[in-house]
Amino acid sequence: MPPRSIAFFGSSLVSAYWNGAATYYRGVLSALHARGFAVTFYEPDAYDRQQHRDLAEDPGYARVVVYPNRPDALAPLLEEAAAAGVVVKASGVGVFDAELEEAVSTLTRADGSAPLRIFWDVDAPATLERMRADPDDPARACVPRYDAVFTYGGGPPVVAAYEALGARRCVPIYNAHDPATHRPAPAQERFACDLCFLGNRLPDREARVDAFFTEAARLAPAKKFLLGGSGWHDADLPENVHRLGHVGTGDHNALNASALCVLNISRASMAEVGFSPATRVFEAAAAGACLVTDAWVGIDTFFEPGVEILVAEDGAGVAAILADLRPERARDIGDAARARALRDHTYTQRAVTVEAQLDELAEHAS
Known part of the structure; x- marks a missing residue:
């Protein structure tokens, strides 16, 4: 070699x-x-x-x-x-x-x-x-x-x-992210929702998914939630949560583009240490999605809270964001996130x- x-x-x-x-x-x-x-x-x-x-x-x-x-x-x-x-x-x-x-x-x-x-x-x-x-x-x-x-x-x-x-x-x-792979895509009806989360069911993630995603769905029964990833088939979820199962990488752009907002939930160990944005954060930003993330130290190293990303302390915070979020503001946040991702995070x-x-x-x- x-x-x-x-x-x-x-x-x-x-x-x-x-x-x-x-x-x-x-x-x-x-x-x-x-x-x-x-x-x-x-x-x-x-x-x-x-x-x-x-x-x-x-x-x-x-x-x-x-x-x-x-x-x-x-x-x-x-x-x-x-x-x-x-x-x-x-x-x-x-x-x-x-x-x-x-x-x-x-x-x-x-x-x-x-x-x-x-x-x-x-x-x-x-x-x-x-x-x-x-x-x-x-x-x-x-x-x-x-x-x-x-x-x-x-x-x-x-x-x-x-x-x-x-x-x-x-x-x-x-x-x-790779701009050639992760980019805006046409919305698809099958992925239309108010909030989506994509992540496999893992022991050190499940409790936080319940705290941020499932609790938000319980508090916002009129909103539609999508849960993608493997392992959630037998999870106890509210009726307004729709399971997608494994979502292939070829569908990630469409999923990110079809939701009003996309939720990031860090695994417990990464949230505790901080400075650990998951790949989905940059994928979603590159697709122009409005990102909502759980709170962790170092977020502002990557995206500006309130301008390029929204931050929630718990499921109630996620539900409150959904209650106030209008499509126009979601688009503005998504556009700002995409610009930042292209500038700093390729x-x-x-x-x-x-x-x-x-x-x-x-x-x-x-």
Whole structure:
């Protein structure tokens, strides 16, 4: 592989099924490819993701290697990956995470040289909490061995926490959007509603969905609510909530464009740490949607509250926003959010940051 090459071990690039990181991976890696990087993405055949691919063919910006869910599959992959200029182990691969973290953190080539070794944490609050709770967590020993830790959120608290664990460098690479993929679309009647929320049912999200989304629906029975994502089929929901099930990435623009407003609900760990906007925030903004978000520290780093985004403290706050929100104001907020997203929050801009960090690390290593 050429020096400007990246071998990336992640959950999945070709399937967003139970894989919220897919959009982030696609955005960052396609932007890095456009800047001259050759990308190989290694993903396990796990969790039925290959049976629910939303990219029928491998993308032009990356070579995708799908490997079997067996420990003996790792050694030849790691040997191949070591030839790259940069080797990344992302958090949450879901299969052999500890083994990959150990292997990548110490990866060398036959001649004794080493690629740049990066740990890319796509759920830093959860990873850090796990390491704090277990002094014997094997990931603790790996952190100082990586050349750098990248995270997709967390801001100053996460940087400080990783540095306290011995990270040589920790840099947030925030979520963003790809203007070619996330953009305004014609509204569709099937997605028409007053408020929609899109997110899979997860243990550390469900209580907050109930507090912000379900409670708002109970308090606003005359409004129509849409709930998208996997796992909600047996949830106890008010009659004015309509379940969509899994919503493919190809429908996200239409969903965001069809609702009066779109709700973001951070997972508990991310809300607590702050500075962790989910991909849906930038997707919805890029589609010109009027965003409503739960309150968390650092919102104003990304969007201006009251002008580019609306903020609610709880479900009652969401219901109050809906009671007062008129289509004209929703359009103004959506337009302002889109302008800000295009100005400050594209994956090209994130790739520029990644490239600068990798170039600096390579210079120091030479």
